[in-house]
Amino acid sequence: MEQDQVSITEDNCEILAASSECSSTSLLASGTIRVGDENRDHDVIKNGLVMGMGKLGQYVRVVEVRKNLFSGLSGGQGRMQNFRVFSEAVSRKNGGDSNLKYAWYGGSKKEISDIINHGFACVKSPGNGDLYGRGVYLSPVKFPMDSVLSSGIDNNGLRHILLCRVILGKTEQICAGSEQFHPSSEEFDTGVDNLEDPKKYIVWSCYMNSHILPHFVVSFKAPSMTGLPRSQGLALIPKSPYLSFPKLVSDLKTYLIPSQMALITKSYTAFLAKKITRNQLISTVRQIVGDNLLKAVIQSSRNKTLKNKRISGA
Numbered sequence: 370m371e372q373d374q375v376s377i378t379e380d381n382c383e384i385l386a387a388s389s390e391c392s393s394t395s396l397l398a399s400g401t402i403r404v405g406d407e408n409r410d411h412d413v414i415k416n417g418l419v420m421g422m423g424k425l426g427q428y429v430r431v432v433e434v435r436k437n438l439f440s441g442l443s444g445g446q447g448r449m450q451n452f453r454v455f456s457e458a459v460s461r462k463n464g465g466d467s468n469l470k471y472a473w474y475g476g477s478k479k480e481i482s483d484i485i486n487h488g489f490a491c492v493k494s495p496g497n498g499d500l501y502g503r504g505v506y507l508s509p510v511k512f513p514m515d516s517v518l519s520s521g522i523d524n525n526g527l528r529h530i531l532l533c534r535v536i537l538g539k540t541e542q543i544c545a546g547s548e549q550f551h552p553s554s555e556e557f558d559t560g561v562d563n564l565e566d567p568k569k570y571i572v573w574s575c576y577m578n579s580h581i582l583p584h585f586v587v588s589f590k591a592p593s594m595t596g597l598p599r600s601q602g603l604a605l606i607p608k609s610p611y612l613s614f615p616k617l618v619s620d621l622k623t624y625l626i627p628s629q630m631a632l633i634t635k636s637y638t639a640f641l642a643k644k645i646t647r648n649q650l651i652s653t654v655r656q657i658v659g660d661n662l663l664k665a666v667i668q669s670s671r672n673k674t675l676k677n678k679r680i681s682g683a
Contacts, residue, residue: 400445400485401435401586410434414532414585418473421513424669425624428591428661432527435586437485448488452534452582459538459558459580468537468558472507472570473530474583475520481529481586489577493519501543501562503550504571505581507535512568517591518626532585535559535570543571551575620666621658629657 404411411434419426439445460467476484476493483490492505508516513530520528538558543549545562551573552558559580560571572580614637622630633654640650655663 400438400440402438404434404436404585410436410585414587417510417532418513418530418587418589421473421511422517425514425662425665428665429589430591431587431589433588435588437583437585445486448578449582451579452536455576455579456536459536463539463558468539470535470537470570471510471584472533472535473510473513473516474505474507474533474581475516475518475528475530477521478523478527478529480521481531484531484583485586489581492574492577500546500548501569502547502560502571502573504560504573505577507533507570507572507581509567509570514624515569515626518624526590527588528591530587530589531583532587534582534584535572536576536580537561537570538580540564540567540570616670617667620670624662624666625658632657 404414406412414434415431418431419429422429437445439449456467456469474484489505492503506515506519508514516530517528520530522528536558539556540559540561541553541557542564543560543562549560552560559573559576561567562569562571618630618633618637621633625633636645636650636653639645640647645653658666
């Protein structure tokens with residue numbers, strides 16, 4: 370049975386396609402097959418997710434990687450063939466370049482299963498502050514955080530994220546807050562939040578089942594997203610001059626979605642107005658952020674501050 374092997378280049382951590390043989394025949398879920406730990410694909414995909422999360426990757430434990438077989442009665446083979454046809458068509462339209470990428474997509478266990486078996490059925494609406502048009506949002510291989518935060522936790526404490534092939538074609542920049550839901554002209558195929566260094570790929574709903582091909586499912590645990598028991602103590606938000614609370618809020622914007630940031634800001638405003646105590650503020654922040662992520666962000670900020678002081682004092 371042929372399987373696509375993947376590799377991550379040292380230059381840009383992009384995942385590229387190659388070919389190899391797959392020896393595993395054990396189906397662990399409908400329409401998917403387990404990629405064993407001994408398989409090079411497993412390590413490459415695992416390392417791609419972990420490296421893409423930077424320092425926070427140390428808190429991620431990949432439990433399983435599964436490959437989509439594109440089989441069964443759900444039309445998997447048809448979707449794969451459809452993807453190839455559109456890839457060729459976009460390539461012809463754009464002078465021989467379909468701009469084929471790999472990208473992450475996070476969702477609940479049921480959503481991921483439904484996508485594998487039936488394709489994308491709807492477009493999720495992000496928070497208003499995170500809206501870049503109406504489409505399917507995917508994360509570049511190098512920046513999986515948005516998709517990780519979009520993944521839900523199942524009954525076993527696992528999160529699930531898809532590694533998809535995506536036909537980007539010619540992209541156009543979509544401004545924050547845009548209500549756009551289709552290409553602005555025939556010249557463009559998909560959208561991005563930033564043309565030079567995109568953190569979001571936006572595939573319009575009319576193309577979501579022709580331009581996105583779910584290829585692998587990665588199941589993982591991320592303690593930094595779920596938090597730790599409250600018995601860990603309340604000293605996670607320091608009074609230290611190295612990190613003020615406004616600075617912490619600013620740093621957290623990189624990792625949290627707008628709705629989470631809004632709750633933190635609301636709580637901090639209530640604290641300043643003396644409507645809640647400091648301990649209540651800390652408790653709220655810990656519930657939203659999770660202890661491991663909170664500790665990592667605080668430590669990272671402190672390290673940067675100390676480094677800058679050493680440089681300035683040199």
